[in-house]
Amino acid sequence: MMRKLCAFECFMLCSFLSAVLVSSKFHGNPANDLVDIINRNRTAAKISHLSDSAGLGCMALQFVNFCKGNCTSNNTVNCNPSSDNFTEIFAPDCGVELPTFDTITGQIVACQHEYLEPTEAFSRALVSDKKTLSLMKNKSHTEVGVGIVGVHKGPFFWCVLFSSGKTNSTFVLENHGLGIKQKRGCFSGGSVECSRGHSDRAFWNNFSFILYSVLFYHLL
Template sequence: MVKQLCFFEWTVLCHLLLLVAVCSKKHGNPANDLVDIINNNRTSQKLPKLNDSPGLGCMALQYVELCKGNCSTGNAVNCKPPEDDFTEVFAPNCGVELPTFGTITGHMVGCKTKYLEPSRAFSDVLVKDKKALSLLRNKSHSKVGVGLVGFHKSFFWCVLFSDGKTNSTFVLDDHGEGIRQKKGCFSGSTYTCSDGEKTKTGLSFCNILMVGLLYIYYILQNFYHC
């Protein structure tokens, strides 16, 4: 009986470790995952990878934060901020040093009434026609940033491209310490990602499972001396 319980204890421990790994992976940063998918698509066409710019990523998040709630049919975002917003609103909100503001060579924006994993967001929302694919593979791009945010069970994605130099454009003040991120995700970020209701629900479910398994493991350890 004790041997069976000890075996059960090890089984619980293994499941607990596996759950921690799965939850950590699941709730990473989907904006970073999208950058990886973009770069994989480019390298498959023998094009150079794009540098993941947190300055661009933060501004992409600002873009969809401003446009959230404007999801029209066909997964299109019915919103186009004025060009001045990039330098007068988005860049200051992100702490991008204005003298380092470079040229934005293109952008892709899309939305969906439910959350999609990065691979599906890429193919179903952002790159769903030849025009978007051509933009993605433009040889003039050198940097990329991705932002996403959830709003009332809808999700909004934005990708910004630039031809700026790697270390001298879209530079963040104090290495981004001034950014105050309350919602959403952006690529290149070291901040905890909060991509809306999916993350909150998923994290709660993971936390409940982990607490339950820890409780069972504690009982087995303390009462059966395995």
């Protein structure tokens, strides 16, 4: 009888973990969520909606990848790539067609030593003061792109890039808009699947907690 109960519990545990794995894969793109939050705030302030540019989003991801390791103890990004980095590194690495590269009218970069869901990332990291709030509401912006990446055993980085370029004709990605496949992180506006923009550390921490809880219950 005890053996049957153990087998049943193992079966239920495997079924539950399979469901967790599936849900962890299909939870959306937090970079796109941040674009939605930015646009909702602009709409509330009666400012024009921004187009979500995959080219800008991909370069925002390149930006934070470039700045990995530059998050201070008080969650400040100590990194300022030059304009040449955008045209000579970020754009080519994304597959942005250089003739379509346009003016970048602003950037917001932030880091935290813990992962924040999009709403928290917006209020606590990206738009945490009047200066960044004013930049987000700048009427000269027409396009936006967001990039997110997490460092293994390290902080999480967010970057928002704004442009005054013409929608659908600036920061155009090669290969029918797919750009170059990213191995790490998330960027908005693209069709590449994304898993929260960070390592699976948070997921496996939850996984371990669930596993230990089930084993503890079994030992009672």
